[in-house]
Amino acid sequence: MAEKLFLGPKLRKLREARGWTLEACAERLGLSPSYLSQIETNQRPATARVLIALTRAFHIDASLFDLEGDARLIADLREATTDIAGPVSGGAEPPTAAELKQAVANTPRLAHQFLALHQAFRQLDERVKALDDTLGRDELGARVALLPYEEVRDFFHYRDNYVDSLDTAAEALAADIPQDGPIERALETLLADRHGVRTVYVAGQEALRRYDPASRILSLDAWQPGATRSFQQAHQLALMSFRDLIESELDRAAFRTQAARDVARVGLANYAAGALLLPYRAFLEAARAEKHDIDRLRTRFQVSFEQVCHRLSTLQRPGWRGVPFYFARVDMAGNITKRHSATRFQFARFGGACPLWNVHEAFATPDRIGVQLAEMPDGSRYISIARSVSKPSGSYLANDRRYALSLGCEVEHAGSLVYAAGLDLNGPAARIGVSCRICERTDCTQRAFPPLDRALHVPENERGVVPYVLDGPRPDRY
Known part of the structure; x- marks a missing residue:
């Protein structure tokens, strides 16, 4: 229904x-x-x-x-209200799903303000715990900074990771970039012709990109892959070509701190760089023709695997939408360092991701694409692909950066995805969740710890895979 x-x-x-x-x-x-x-x-x-x-x-x-934005807001509220249900609300139960839906439908601004308040609470709680730890060790500790990244992530999250003003401007500028030769040389020429910027290549410089406004010289690390160098050129071109558009978007966002504004400026320039290298309509048409085969797309557009995945998650232009994807980048410790979603798929705002999600397995099979049919607790099913990538440091004495990338969409789009070949879409699926702290599954054997909103008891004479038993959910719960 x-x-x-x-x-x-x-x-x-x-x-x-x-x-x-x-x-x-x-x-x-x-x-x-x-x-x-x-x-x-x-x-x-x-x-x-x-x-x-x-x-x-x-x-x-x-x-x-579209209700997708409301679904994301409901999911974020659910995690926030569950998080504070015990210690802050005097043991009161968190709101039901129906109550959260009503709150989002009737008072969306209040819902966003509640999330901002919860974020401030979490940051303050972390500072208090850090201070507690410092005093307990009787040492002087560094001040815990309030990181602006969550505020910037939410800025993109609630816009479906699509910024129309920059996307359309980048697409127009991309029309002036020749597509019949190396993209790196074309960007080098465009920077010189439009902005008088000379590009030089320095072997092993510490920065991926360094720009000197006085000399108008852009220095790139010659040891980095061509796709990385091209992206840094596109970033510089976007900063110089779309500065007014970027500042206008920052003014409208009204970030609470200068640090958040600065982080968002880089994020918007990166967004525009991706739109330059992968112009909207040309890339969307190619993605459809290739059934979203990432390797074919990265070869065709001279970009990296990660750049293709990220761009696929942004194709939400009104009237010209692509398949709604989620995209995430995870490090070896399980930290989600990038997360974007145009789907109902939700990422944990705090704590680790579900260990059953195939993104974690990608580190064990370098450079191979793994495909997983996954089912969330709400019954929605996703085709999730995962692959590990390595970003070279350029030196034996410095560690390479290793990440796992995940890209996925709901099974209703399986016909548009080359990775769905051979999958039994109606067969058994991996039963994953958002994170252990809010997952409502009572029978998961991979739990790291109990959910915050569920009572538990520990049997004295019986031991299962986990040492406790969870009570089932209330009928009107999620």
Whole structure:
């Protein structure tokens, strides 16, 4: 049964932005004012006919009313409310799924503010624990900095990892880049012609990219792979060509700290660099033609495996959408260093990822692509591919950087994916979760620790794979 579409706050915001009264808007939509009022207050869902009328009256794409953003917000709220249910709320149970859905539908701004408050609580809690540890050892400890990365990740997360202004500008500039030769040389020429920047290659320099504004010299590490050097050139080109667009996006984001703004500036320039190297329509058409074969795409566009994966997760332009993918990069300690999702797939905001997710197995089979049919606790199924990559340091005395990459989409898109060949989409799937701390599965034998919202007991005369037994979920829980 399809989920009902409640559009209240979004519709009210659109109407007020255009200065329309309720009566004037209702007339444009062919509805009665009372019916429109009920939709705006979420007393009634929007029908397909109403949705079509909205797209025509407001001249917008129907995807604006997509529920995927709400699903991500609900999942993040669930983790946050579960996290604080015990120690902060006096033992009160966290809200049910229905209550969280109501909160997101009726008060989305309040939901976002709650997440920001929870983030501040987590940071403060970590500082207190660090101070506790320092005092306990009777040593002077370094101040624990409030890292801005989570704020920047959320900025991209709630935009479906798509920034239209930069994407379209980069696509226009990419039309001036010749595609019949080495992309690195083409970017070198464009930097020189457009901005008077000379590119030099220095063997073994510590920085991947170093730009001197005074001399207008861009230095690249000659020992890095060509795809890495090209990306750094594209990053520099994006910074210089789209500076006003980038600063405008930063102003609208209104980050809380200068550090977060600085991190986001780099992230936006990286986004634009990816859009330059892999221009939207040309790349989307190629991805469809190649059934998203990453190796073929990286060879065709002269980029890396990771750059293709990252770009595939951004193809969410209204009216010209690609397959909705999630993308993650994980280090050998299990830390998620990149995470983007245009799907319902959720990543843990705190703590480690599910150990049953095939991204962890990728380190054991270097340079091989592993394919997994995975099922989340909500019943959604994904085709997940994983591969390890190594980024050379250029020296025996310095460690190479090793990561595992994961790219996935829901099984309904299997026909568009070369990696689905031979998979039994209706057969058994790996039962993965977000993370142990909030996973509701009571029968998982791979648990690192119990979930925060579930009572447990430890049998005295019996020992299973884990030394405790979890109580089952309440009927109205997730």
